[in-house]
Amino acid sequence: MKIPLILLTNDDGYNAKGLSSLLNSVKDFGEIVLIAPDRPQSGMGHAITVNNPVKCKEINYFEGINAFNCSGTPVDCVKMGIYLLNGRKPDIILSGINHGSNVSTNILYSGTMAAAVEGALDGIPSIGFSLTDFKEDADFSYAEKIVKLITGKVLLEGLKTGTCLNVNIPNVNENKIKGIKVCKQGKAFWEDTFEKRKDPLGKDYYWLKGSFTSKDEDKETDINYLENNYVTVVPSQYDMTCFESVENLKKWKL
Amino acid sequence: MKIPLILLTNDDGYNAKGLSSLLNSVKDFGEIVLIAPDRPQSGMGHAITVNNPVKCKEINYFEGINAFNCSGTPVDCVKMGIYLLNGRKPDIILSGINHGSNVSTNILYSGTMAAAVEGALDGIPSIGFSLTDFKEDADFSYAEKIVKLITGKVLLEGLKTGTCLNVNIPNVNENKIKGIKVCKQGKAFWEDTFEKRKDPLGKDYYWLKGSFTSKDEDKETDINYLENNYVTVVPSQYDMTCFESVENLKKWKL
Numbered sequence: 001m002k003i004p005l006i007l008l009t010n011d012d013g014y015n016a017k018g019l020s021s022l023l024n025s026v027k028d029f030g031e032i033v034l035i036a037p038d039r040p041q042s043g044m045g046h047a048i049t050v051n052n053p054v055k056c057k058e059i060n061y062f063e064g065i066n067a068f069n070c071s072g073t074p075v076d077c078v079k080m081g082i083y084l085l086n087g088r089k090p091d092i093i094l095s096g097i098n099h100g101s102n103v104s105t106n107i108l109y110s111g112t113m114a115a116a117v118e119g120a121l122d123g124i125p126s127i128g129f130s131l132t133d134f135k136e137d138a139d140f141s142y143a144e145k146i147v148k149l150i151t152g153k154v155l156l157e158g159l160k161t162g163t164c165l166n167v168n169i170p171n172v173n174e175n176k177i178k179g180i181k182v183c184k185q186g187k188a189f190w191e192d193t194f195e196k197r198k199d200p201l202g203k204d205y206y207w208l209k210g211s212f213t214s215k216d217e218d219k220e221t222d223i224n225y226l227e228n229n230y231v232t233v234v235p236s237q238y239d240m241t242c243f244e245s246v247e248n249l250k251k252w253k254l
Numbered sequence: 255m256k257i258p259l260i261l262l263t264n265d266d267g268y269n270a271k272g273l274s275s276l277l278n279s280v281k282d283f284g285e286i287v288l289i290a291p292d293r294p295q296s297g298m299g300h301a302i303t304v305n306n307p308v309k310c311k312e313i314n315y316f317e318g319i320n321a322f323n324c325s326g327t328p329v330d331c332v333k334m335g336i337y338l339l340n341g342r343k344p345d346i347i348l349s350g351i352n353h354g355s356n357v358s359t360n361i362l363y364s365g366t367m368a369a370a371v372e373g374a375l376d377g378i379p380s381i382g383f384s385l386t387d388f389k390e391d392a393d394f395s396y397a398e399k400i401v402k403l404i405t406g407k408v409l410l411e412g413l414k415t416g417t418c419l420n421v422n423i424p425n426v427n428e429n430k431i432k433g434i435k436v437c438k439q440g441k442a443f444w445e446d447t448f449e450k451r452k453d454p455l456g457k458d459y460y461w462l463k464g465s466f467t468s469k470d471e472d473k474e475t476d477i478n479y480l481e482n483n484y485v486t487v488v489p490s491q492y493d494m495t496c497f498e499s500v501e502n503l504k505k506w507k508l
Contacts, residue, residue: 026389040305045329046301046363047298047327048299049297049362053459053461054459055457055459056460069477080448082446085449104490108492117362145263153506160397163499182506184495184500190375192333197307205307205311206334207307208304226345233508235496237434239441241490241491242489242491245414245417247267251438254268254403
């Protein structure tokens with residue numbers, strides 16, 4: 001059996017604990033290549049670096065692992081990782097483990113999930129993993145079991161071409177976990193505001209502050225199941241067409 | 255009849271010609287508030303600024319227009335614009351006119367379209383406009399007619415809640431335009447590489463270079479119609495769930 005080639009990345013930066021945990025989970029599953037941002041890149045969504053060059057360097061941060069950091073975004077890291085593989089195609093791309101959840105519409109804002117979606121765009125089975133704990137020293141020990149289980153299953157079964165998985169893991173004691181639910185992306189939104197401050201020169205600046213709010217009554221969603229202590233798995237794809245509206249708008253006779 | 259409140263933004267920056275053209279197209283349609291990045295923000299996708307503050311200042315760049323520039327991304331601009339409106343909700347958000355097309359999977363990379371998707375997330379009818387010409391002095395005169403036509407129609411008819419339009423306009427002489435097609439997002443992808451260079455200190459750096467490639471045989475797509483000199487309109491939404499895979503993955507019994 002061919003040894004799987006596994007590309008790892010994240011959005012919290014190469015030195016985040018969650019990435020070490022991801023590596024720890026799968027390092028025996030195949031050949032690992034790791035490339036991650038050289039600084040935190042949370043909230044970068046599907047951004048790529050187009051007006052500037054990126055830097056990329058080999059690092060010895062992970063013992064015995066072929067690893068790089070990159071000045072770009074998580075999506076840049078995926079592109080750069082594939083470039084560095086020089087024609088070899090990863091069998092799977094894993095992103096995370098993110099410090100903080102990425103359920104619902106956060107798939108759009110999340111650098112972790114954008115890296116997985118970029119993998120899907122390249123036709124590579126990809127998974128983004130997130131734990132509902134923002135802390136730097138979050139406990140990923142149960143999350144590592146989930147990474148092993150789901151990565152193993154995807155390596156065995158594959159994914160539909162053009163899809164990736166958005167996996168979220170509740171930060172509760174393992175004996176409180178109710179199970180794993182395959183479900184859909186919930187409808188929830190950031191209710192944003194900004195906190196206005198003055199810099200030392202008296203000029204205004206603003207900090208974005210949001211609260212994530214769901215009014216979705218549907219229960220078959222990631223946001224609902226995660227709140228109820230399930231691990232959630234949302235298969236995700238990149239076609240954003242609203243097909244119902246295509247038919248309706250044709251009647252406009254533009 | 256209530257005068258529409260129209261929020262304008264873009265990703266090429268407040269001083270891009272395409273934004274002036276957008277403003278010129280719709281300034282008589284209602285009350286305008288304009289907020290755009292203070293520098294080019296192409297390729298920023300749905301990025302938001304979470305680890306840094308943003309600056310925002312009123313500008314006199316557009317005569318008689320309530321206008322601001324912002325140090326953040328296009329999505330930050332939408333969030334900041336809504337914040338500055340202090341409880342008033344825009345009737346429509348318009349983004350563009352982008353210098354360069356945004357068909358197919360570019361909806362993920364495009365700051366122009368991310369601003370429109372952000373509007374959709376807020377339940378505000380939104381439209382991103384793009385012209386297939388990257389040049390700074392591109393000719394937007396025909397594009398302005400399309401902006402007027404489609405914005406007028408959306409103000410009259412509305413859009414399904416949670417959707418926006420991705421409008422692309424071919425850069426050809428008006429008499430070569432074959433019509434307007436409502437269609438779906440095509441399947442096309444960037445085949446990326448990087449150009450490796452050395453900086454004056456001898457360190458490597460890389461420029462991302464891609465060619466956008468379609469192998470989609472389906473003809474009902476934006477990429478096909480745009481190539482054939484149609485204006486394309488793709489109604490877009492933000493649920494990225496692959497529903498077919500939800501059913502299939504439930505059989506995994508995770």
